Amino acid sequence: MPNILPDPLESYLSGLLPDRDETLAEMESYAAENRVPIIGPLVGRLLHQTALLNGAKRVFEMGSAIGYSTVWLARAVGQDGKVYYTDGSHENADRARDYLERAGVAQRVEILVGDALELLDATEGQFDIVFNDVDKHDYPRVFDLALPRVRKGGLLITDNVLWSNRVLEPSEDVNTKAIQAYNQKANSAPEVWTTVIPIRDGVSISLKL
Ligand SMILES: C[S@@+](CC[C@H](N)C(=O)[O-])C[C@H]1O[C@@H](n2cnc3c(N)ncnc32)[C@H](O)[C@@H]1O
Secondary structure, eight states, X not given: OOOSSXXXXXXXXXXXXXXXXXXXXXXXXXXXXXXXXXXXXXXXXXXXXXXHHHXXXXXXXXXXXXXXXXXXXXXXXXXXXXXXXXXXXXXXXXXXXXXXXXXXXXXXXXXXXSOHHHHHHHSOSOEEEEEEOSOGGGHHHHHHHHGGGEEEEEEEXXXXXXXXXXXXXXXXXXXXXXXXXXXXXHHHOTTEEEEEEOSTTOEEEEEEO
């Protein structure tokens, strides 16, 4: 996936990052070897920092794959926090369970397998953060479903909102159109204050007002 930032700048920023611990480093290697599209350490650190700033204790993640983004979030919510992991694949969930154990955060993560939008609907309560990384054609629906579930002062965070720059032109592609629609909603809805951070593939952060 091409970066939004010029490669030398992305490499420079990545080069500034401290080494990850053994588990995260292994997850990064596994993802690279098996073409699992994880957020990577730049966005992982952004998620972690955002959750710390927000004092997040209850996080719902939509599209968790092998649990890489889950680890960054789970480490931020602390021992008394909770992160809901969701993915449609049992195989991913089994792999994530193992990594989450090894990362020392399994106790604070609930693993749910199925459609993330349905699982959000079936899970009660408000969230400090909803992190959205599901299939892109669902993004506008995620905005409508997830926003009411974010507490005031909470965040709806969405990955891939610049979609390798494909959002720049009108498109007939269903995923591109859906991301464009998501960005329109997130930047015009009066209930949120949204900023897009153009690292990696673009991260949208909407503060619920
Ligand atoms: C981009 S990957 C997630 C990567 C993960 N957030 C990370 O950075 O470590 C997207 C994952 O979401 C899952 N997925 C996509 N749409 C979904 C849906 N509607 N419900 C549940 N899982 C979904 C896919 O199976 C895939 O594993």
